[in-house]
Amino acid sequence: MPRILTPARLAGLLVGLLLATLVALYLIPSNDYLLLPDRAHPVAPLVEVQGGHDPTGPGGVYFVDVFERRASMLESLFPWIHSSATLVPAKLIVPPGTSDKAVREADLREMSVSQRVAAAVALRRLGYHVVAKPDGVVVSVIDLGSHAVGELQPADVIVAVNGTRTPTIQKLRSVLAHVKVREPVTLAVRRGGRRLTFRIRTIADPLDPKHAIVGFTPDQSAEITLPLHVSIDAGNVGGPSAGLAFALDVMEELGHNVTRGYRVAATGQMELDGTVAPIGGVKQKTIGAREAKADVFLVPAGDNAAQARRYADGLRIIPVQSFPQALRALATLPEKQQK
Secondary structure, eight states: OOOOOOHHHHHHHHHHHHHHHHHHHHHSEEEEEEEEEOOOEESGGGEEETTOOOOOSSOEEEEOOEEEEEEEHHHHHOGGGSTTOEEEEHHHHSOTTOOHHHHHHHHHHHHHHHHHHHHHHHHHHTTOOOEEEEEEEEEEEEOTTSTTTTTOOTTOEEEEETTEEOOSHHHHHHHHTTSOTTOEEEEEEEETTEEEEEEEEOEEETTEEEEEEOSEEEEEEEEEEOSSOEEEOOTTOOSSTTHHHHHHHHHHHTTOOSSTTOEEEEOOEEOTTSBEEOOSOHHHHHHHHHHTTOSEEEEETTHHHHHHHHTOTTOEEEEESBHHHHHHHHHTSOOOOOO
């Protein structure tokens, strides 16, 4: 005798089908990435400076990072599942022709470089003699419309173009000034401990179509010699955005009370000249600073600071353009009232 499909059974089947669909969507990876907040971490336990010591007392410097992972189809279709997350196309995290592993390795290289730059900036500020010899041009962000996609990787260092050494960004640009648009160039590249060679066709500079460019945002690489041994162990955290926090803590380790009892969260890429450069993931980093109960959050001035204010929820945002400005901002905060 055939079973009668009652409304209750039909509803049960629909619920079961819905649940199965949701599970399948959660297990299938999408073409997007999720950026998720992580609670800010104290920097002092990660830093060792020759002749220095971890600061004592209230306050301290905190660095912020972002969890990045590939979103499931469910999360891609319904991004509001994670209210504090940001959904971004995978190609912005892992450029075409680049693997997840390669991007991870590049992130760790950028972190390593940022640590030495941070130490150099802090020690220079304290009057130490720091030697920084330019030794190439760092590939920061690759133009997705260029022929460098699939060839170069973030954190690669261009050391020569067509056989001519390019220790500085200015030298790289002067060599490219003699190259015609769409003409290929031979790049000598340092990638970690390897030396590689690529032949890449140039594209027109969007700002000056008569000039040829390779198609990436350049940063300066330098061989840095420090007068003191500085060790920073950030574990598996990658990227350059903790530079400002590291520089502040190096000064604290050497006995300079830059935080003055405040819990200071900081983000920003440090340049050798002390400039604080913009970073990504500001929404998640602001939330992470709030979760750590930071008193203030130092953020690169401009769009980064504007975005941080949207998610501050009472957290004091301090925009900074340089390391000296960050120090002045902290020095002029009112005296901290300890509870």
